[in-house]
Amino acid sequence: MAPYPSTLDVPHELVEHVSWLIYARRCEQGTRWRKLNCFRQALLALAHLRKNDTLAQLGAGFGISEATAWRYVDETVDVLAAWAPGxxxxxxxxxxxxxxxxxxxxxxxxxxxxxxxxxxxxxxxxxxxxxxxxxxxxxxxxxxxxxxxxxxxxxxxxxxxxxxxxxxxxxxxxxxxxxxxxxxxxxxxxxxxxxxxxxxxxxxxxxxxxxxxxxxxxxxxxxxxxxxxxRCSTNRIGRIIAAVHTLLTCEYRGWKRLSDS
Incomplete structure (x- = not known):
């Protein structure tokens, strides 16, 4: 596959906000090193949710394997879904x-x-x-x-x-x-x-x-x-919806960190 330059139509502040949530999760788990930093992982996950590109395409663009891209996206979805209101x-x-x-x-x-x-x-x-x-x-x-x-x-x-x-x-x-x-x-x-x-x-x-x-x-x-x-398993759709709801809530709150509220 041949990579090409592209733009993700979400605010830069949203990517930063998600990267902070990922950073907090990594600190909680004691993660020492990842192939992608927090910002790049957030960008990867948001690109998957926003554009519905396949994980194989995203993995090639970010220089990681499809399996690693799946783990990063799945982790980010879990992080975001945890903040969705009941x-x-x-x-x-x-x-x-x-x-x-x-x-x-x-x-x-x-x-x-x-x-x-x-x-x-x-x-x-x-x-x-x-x-x-x-x-x-x-x-x-x-x-x-x-x-x-x-x-x-x-x-x-x-x-x-x-x-x-x-x-x-x-x-x-x-x-x-x-x-x-x-x-x-x-x-x-x-x-x-x-x-x-x-x-x-x-x-x-x-x-x-x-x-x-x-x-x-x-x-x-x-x-x-x-x-x-x-295109994903039906078992994941509920968590993806909760994750997207968190992203929508971030916009309404003016990008204030959820952990500060």
């Missing part, structure tokens, strides 16, 4: 005066037709079901672990404890029709709205307007091209 942390401080947006998406994967649990009838492709809780402005507060693609959104939300946690905290949840019947604090649109009185149609329009920013959370998630079509 459901309880995401809902902390939100009560009766707040609302959140609940939605689900499919992370496409390379799968064969025999992998029936991963095939989504809704999307007509193989993948993994991921749930998100977003703030009213679309800022992602929490991403779930990944479940097989054929899992219904409401089933997934119940499995992750979302439906149980939000009513307990009296948090109003706006969701689409897939979550109908979820619970008292979950608001979904009315069916057959064209046949309903005007006040119900207006409710559906207002509901859609308030819920629309939730799509931004998945749009931001999938700017990391690895999640547009994952």
């Amino acid at each position: 459901l309880r942390e995401a809902l902390a401080g939100r009560g009766e005066d707040n609302f959140v947006i609940l939605d689900g998406t499919l992370i496409p994967t390379d799968r064969i037709a025999a992998d029936e649990p991963y095939y989504s009838q809704k999307h007509k492709k193989h993948g993994m079901n991921v749930q998100v809780i977003a703030a009213p402005d679309g800022t992602p507060l929490w991403f779930s672990r990944a479940l097989p693609g054929r899992t219904h959104d409401l089933t997934a939300a119940r499995a992750h404890g979302v439906i149980e946690s939000c009513p307990t905290r009296q948090i109003l949840v706006l969701a689409d029709r897939a979550y109908q019947g979820a619970g008292a604090t979950v608001r979904t649109p009315y069916y057959r709205h064209h046949e309903l009185p005007e006040r119900y149609q207006q409710y559906n329009r207002d509901h859609a307007r308030l819920r629309a920013p939730g799509e931004r959370a998945f749009a931001q998630l999938k700017t990391w091209r690895l999640l547009r079509r994952a």
Whole structure:
């Protein structure tokens, strides 16, 4: 393979931030020497997540073997995933005066037709079901672990404890029709709205307007091209999503080191 100059479309501050987290992990483990320094390892991992280049291509570009590139990326994903907020942390401080947006998406994967649990009838492709809780402005507060693609959104939300946690905290949840019947604090649109009185149609329009920013959370998630079509094991997708969520959180916090917060 022939290497060529390229640019990674992420801020330099983000690479530095990730390199500090890697440095802290190396100090914790007592690592003495690595083929790549912390900054180069961070750059390698971010390039893999952002551009979805294969590890063989990245290894050749960074002058390391494919196996070493895999270990570096896997270690970096673990470091970042450890900082992703849990459901309880995401809902902390939100009560009766707040609302959140609940939605689900499919992370496409390379799968064969025999992998029936991963095939989504809704999307007509193989993948993994991921749930998100977003703030009213679309800022992602929490991403779930990944479940097989054929899992219904409401089933997934119940499995992750979302439906149980939000009513307990009296948090109003706006969701689409897939979550109908979820619970008292979950608001979904009315069916057959064209046949309903005007006040119900207006409710559906207002509901859609308030819920629309939730799509931004998945749009931001999938700017990391690895999640547009994952070639890795389905067991790793949940950790990768948590790692990307940490990277998104870093941007919202203005690159402040998570260890200082």
